[in-house]
């Protein structure tokens with residue numbers, strides 16, 4: 001019998017732990033971790049038309065326009081039709097959520113509610129390995145050797161998006177546009193929200209919810 005496909009999205013403001021939690025979900029439940037930020041970075045590196053447009057917005061701490069996002073994401077989601085996945089960072093607007101519902105059905109939407117002050121602190125300490133998208137935090141999950149990626153030994157960088165001015169504007173904007181998306185999934189009966197200041201305390205709740213829906217690896 002074919003294995004049932006399971007699809008989840010994870011939503012939350014920048015720094016809320018979407019990437020960290022998606023990586024744990026992928027590892028514990030054998031789902032693929034898809035990330036809108038990684039898809040955009042691939043396009044930026046490859047200098048595609050969408051990548052060039054995306055870069056100009058990201059550099060200003062702005063969201064990438066919906067038409068560019070759907071152009072990048074929808075074909076990737078269609079390619080993943082036979083796989084179970086957790087998608088991090090998409091959809092962020094109602095237009096994106098509606099466009100996505102025309103190419104795939106979701107089983108679960110996770111929403112992370114993390115206080116504003118906690119988010120600001122976390123983003124200040126976030127460093128990434130650009131080639132792989134691996135994310136570190138100088139307190140929460142520091143690299144083994146300061147300033148370099150654990151796997152490749154290449155240097156880590158702090159992204160322009162995590163500089164203080166960009167962070168505050170991104171966090172303000174998030175709340176306004178996320179509300180209709182959250183309501184959209186609430187109406188479908190697939191929304192589960194989790195609140196807290198620490199990923200390690202939220203994780204057991206997410207993990208037990210998922211174990212009722214996806215068999216662990």
Ligand SMILES: Nc1nc2c(ncn2[C@@H]2O[C@H](COP(=O)(O)OP(=O)(O)O)[C@@H](O)[C@H]2O)c(=O)[nH]1
Pocket residue numbers: 012013014015016017018019020021088122123125126127135136137138139140141197198199200
């Ligand atoms: N101090 C602290 N940092 C965390 C926690 N959870 C995640 N982080 C770090 O906070 C930053 C943002 O997390 P990330 O998963 O990238 O969030 P995203 O922007 O929602 O994908 C990263 O540097 C993480 O390592 C936590 O519970 N405590």
Ligand SMILES: Nc1ncnc2c1ncn2[C@@H]1O[C@H](COP(=O)(O)OP(=O)(O)O)[C@@H](O)[C@H]1O
Pocket residue numbers: 013014015018036037038040057058061062063064065069088089090091092093096161170
């Ligand atoms: N669904 C989306 N809609 C619009 N812009 C997006 C979307 N996903 C990612 N982006 C853009 O890419 C940037 C990086 O995304 P990501 O790696 O998910 O980081 P973060 O979680 O810190 O926002 C975002 O700040 C935003 O400008």
